[in-house]
Amino acid sequence: MDKDEIWNKTLVLLLEDTDEEDPKTVFLNLLTPVGVFGDQFVLLAESTPVESWVRKNYLTEIQDKLLQVMGTPISVGLGVSTQKEAPQQTTPAPVETVQQPEPDWMNQFVDPASLSGHSPSPNMAAAEEAERVGGEYASSPTSGDEALFSKCTFDTFVVGKSNEFARGAALAVAELPGTAYNPLFIYGNSGLGKTHLLVAIANYAMQNFPRMATRYVSANKFLNDYVEATQRNQWGTFNSKYHQVDILLVDDVQYLEGKDETINQLFNIFNEMTNRNKQIVLSADRAPKDIDMDDRMRSRFISGLLADIKPPDYETRLAILKNYLSRVNQHTSFYGNIPDEVLFYLADVATSNIREMEGSITRLVSNMTLLRKDSISVEEAQELLQDFFPTIKEKQIDIALIQSEVERFFNITHDDMISSKRSKGITNPRHIAIYLSRYMTEESLEAIGKKFGGRDHTTVMHSVNKIERDQKDNRQLFDQLEQLRLLINEHG
Numbered sequence: 001m002d003k004d005e006i007w008n009k010t011l012v013l014l015l016e017d018t019d020e021e022d023p024k025t026v027f028l029n030l031l032t033p034v035g036v037f038g039d040q041f042v043l044l045a046e047s048t049p050v051e052s053w054v055r056k057n058y059l060t061e062i063q064d065k066l067l068q069v070m071g072t073p074i075s076v077g078l079g080v081s082t083q084k085e086a087p088q089q090t091t092p093a094p095v096e097t098v099q100q101p102e103p104d105w106m107n108q109f110v111d112p113a114s115l116s117g118h119s120p121s122p123n124m125a126a127a128e129e130a131e132r133v134g135g136e137y138a139s140s141p142t143s144g145d146e147a148l149f150s151k152c153t154f155d156t157f158v159v160g161k162s163n164e165f166a167r168g169a170a171l172a173v174a175e176l177p178g179t180a181y182n183p184l185f186i187y188g189n190s191g192l193g194k195t196h197l198l199v200a201i202a203n204y205a206m207q208n209f210p211r212m213a214t215r216y217v218s219a220n221k222f223l224n225d226y227v228e229a230t231q232r233n234q235w236g237t238f239n240s241k242y243h244q245v246d247i248l249l250v251d252d253v254q255y256l257e258g259k260d261e262t263i264n265q266l267f268n269i270f271n272e273m274t275n276r277n278k279q280i281v282l283s284a285d286r287a288p289k290d291i292d293m294d295d296r297m298r299s300r301f302i303s304g305l306l307a308d309i310k311p312p313d314y315e316t317r318l319a320i321l322k323n324y325l326s327r328v329n330q331h332t333s334f335y336g337n338i339p340d341e342v343l344f345y346l347a348d349v350a351t352s353n354i355r356e357m358e359g360s361i362t363r364l365v366s367n368m369t370l371l372r373k374d375s376i377s378v379e380e381a382q383e384l385l386q387d388f389f390p391t392i393k394e395k396q397i398d399i400a401l402i403q404s405e406v407e408r409f410f411n412i413t414h415d416d417m418i419s420s421k422r423s424k425g426i427t428n429p430r431h432i433a434i435y436l437s438r439y440m441t442e443e444s445l446e447a448i449g450k451k452f453g454g455r456d457h458t459t460v461m462h463s464v465n466k467i468e469r470d471q472k473d474n475r476q477l478f479d480q481l482e483q484l485r486l487l488i489n490e491h492g
Helices: 003-014 023-028 048-057 059-070 112-116 120-135 144-151 164-175 194-208 219-232 235-243 260-274 295-303 314-332 342-349 354-370 379-384 397-408 412-416 424-440 446-453 457-470 475-491
Strands: 033-039 040-045 075-080 183-186 214-220 247-251 277-283 304-309
Touching: 003 023, 003 033, 003 040, 003 059, 003 214, 040 048, 040 059, 048 059, 048 075, 059 075, 059 354, 075 295, 075 304, 075 397, 120 164, 164 183, 164 194, 164 277, 183 194, 194 214, 194 247, 194 277, 214 219, 219 235, 219 260, 219 277, 247 260, 260 277, 260 295, 314 342, 314 354, 314 475, 342 354, 342 379, 342 424, 354 379, 397 412, 397 446, 412 424, 424 446, 424 457, 424 475, 446 457, 457 475
Parallel strands: 040 075, 183 277, 183 304, 214 247, 247 277
Antiparallel strands: 033 040
């Protein structure tokens, strides 16, 4: 969907039970969609008063309806147009100037230059200069990719066991393009960081090898460029984009399934670049053997290095959440506090998709900001995130289930679990079960203590603190906790 279609569908939902004279109708119709920039949908208000009123009264609702339309968590950026809309014309109109609002959580990753059209990025300037002096060029992100490029670097990529190999391979390619691994094929489910790594390679190359022509492109963009070149006979433009580059990064190549002519064109580019020792990086949501395309292309995909990204483990999920929250705190005016127990809870329920995790933080921050709340409880977080994690209310996880799974895992009896026995083979599973009960149920410390043989809340907290502390340095304990969480969630 393009920006207008997205916004029109969102408006229908927003104004479903509202008449034409309602202030809500009036104000929302004074917004103009700019487009999607990374994980943000940007809107321009006709004036500052309109922007302020919408931000105060309708921002959360807009974000909720956008989620319904787009099917993925997305934040909303609000700006103020400083120009009246130009009359329709056949030639492209100049990009509207945006007055950047006060920094806040909503527009944390929007680069003003990407919206204003005033100042070219340093990389674009370098490209133009290179063309003038030597006929080479350094690519830069298109305006729609500015936000994506601004936040996707190797420094902002959270590393864990599930992705450390892929990250290491990507960094090696960035440092020695055309030498280390060529081609590099990164694959894994949606939302695990493939795009982040491809863009990080592009960012690194543009910073450290400015004379190299670097191009990041989605498979759909490649397809569109090829179709346009065919229809308009613009092969000169197409060749300069794809046949004269030093580093080519193509994202989500699974979308080229069934597009035989486009695949053949990519195959030719692939051969040409590898013959010139130029770097190719590809990504997909599955391994090459599972992509439906001819054997020639598949053999090219697997001729270099394959690196898969798996869903992050609990430790990595928690690190991702803390990292994203830290970025929100650094780049916005949000000064509230999301307690550790809420982050622990999110790390438990958000088990597969990084965008989902970041979106959940954005939702909590927006609620706390708009309601001027300094903190938020686990219960409040559960209520707010029902549409992000629909399984929350379906799961029936209680202390009895946790005890049962831990007892089975460590081969101890329930009587042992709730007894006063002090042997290590009993106390350690008991500490673990208490810890999991604290963060996987809504029970109070007192209620947990009662289910473990009538222990008081200080004893419960001792167990919780001990496991929190020990798992940082004890890999075996960490792995046991991860396995138990999976078992409990599976049987809940």
